[in-house]
Amino acid sequence: MSYAKPVRCGENIEAVLMSVEATPKKSVRKRSAELGVSQSSVHRILRHDLKIKPYHISVHQGLTPENALQRRTMCAWFLRQVREEEDFLRSVWFSDEAHFYLSGTVNSRNYVHWASERPDEVIERNLHVTKATAWVALSAQGVIGPFWFCNEDGATETVTADRYMIDTRFWLALGRFCGHEARGQQWFMQDGTAPHTARGVLTWLTDHFEGRVISRFTEKTWASHSPDLKPLDFFLWGHLKDQMSGEQFQTLNDLKSLVERLIRAVTPEQCEDTIQHFLLRMRRCVQRDGGHIEQLL
Structure with a gap:
């Protein structure tokens, strides 16, 4: 035999x-x-x-006591909401942008080096390489996007308040996910960059989400210096760029097509797992009094 x-x-x-x-x-x-x-x-x-383990070459900005307190307060609020309403996190949409490079250059967030010890390495990147900028929102229910920042000719444009992708496409897609009547009961999260927090943008968000906005300059604040707590940072961008590692593209359309296919391939189970991991990170952050948590995961 x-x-x-x-x-x-x-x-x-x-x-x-x-x-x-x-x-x-x-x-x-x-x-x-x-x-x-x-x-x-x-x-x-x-x-x-x-x-041996995969090391992500990353940079953490030092946290001030005020930063740590803001992070702990935010995490405690999320945990309290979950205790009061078990399915609360299913209604939260986490949003962000990312750059995808035509040259195949990898950004610092998901640059992986397999080794038995953490490598001492700095990655240099040409700031002028051709890229596409995508906006995506993720929740336990699924993924909406990508929406691209580009002009009518398809050329990438800088993210500004006027171009920020909180627009009709996202609102219609959200209605398809949870129903047009229920979408106003969802929560919307964004970080505090200038385009996100322009007065017109915050007014639009507050009106459409009936005040359920987690951002800078809103009643519920998203803590600054918290990429380790953002589902798109700790899961989606790295997942997509790992799938694209080493790829090079002739055109931006080729690049965008692959990103769109990869996002469509993200499963509901992956989204659910990501939000459960977000909950774990909230707990770890509270245990650390608002400190960085990557080393504990």
Whole structure:
């Protein structure tokens, strides 16, 4: 009787090790395809057999005592809302923008380096490379977007208050998700950048969401310096850019088409899991008195 060779055999473990030593920045997806080993098996070999981890090259801005207090207050409010209404988080839409680069350049948020120790590395990026800027909103119910910041010719435009994508397309899409009557009962979250907090934008949001807005300069404040708490930062952008790692595109339309396909492929289960992880991060932040939490996860 013959037996199939175990996937996590010495031969595959050695192949994964040699691959990592040669190209430590390669994504698991590409490594899996090159080696002919499933992504889940490559993950297990990396973590359990080789004892190495993916490090995201990132920069955390130092928190002042005021920043930490604001973060703790915000997290405590979210946790209190969940205790009072179990399904509260299903009604919260988290929104943000991200840049996707035609050159395939990876930004600092999801630049992954597999190693047994955290690498000491700084990534330089040409600020003038061609890019597309997308706006997306995510909740436990699903993903809305992307909406692109571009002119009639498709050229990328800078995000300004006038161009900010809180417009008819998002409002109509939200109605399709939860019903036109119920969409005013949803909550909307955004960070505090200048285009988001212009007077006209906040007036539009407050009117349409009947005051259910979590932002800077609103009754419920989104704490500054909190990318570690934003679902789009800790899940979606990294997930998308990992899938795009190493890709290069001839046109912005090719780039946008792939981003749109990848977003459509995000499952309801992934959205649910992301919001549950958001809840975990809220709890960890309170335990840390508002401090950064990435090292605890």
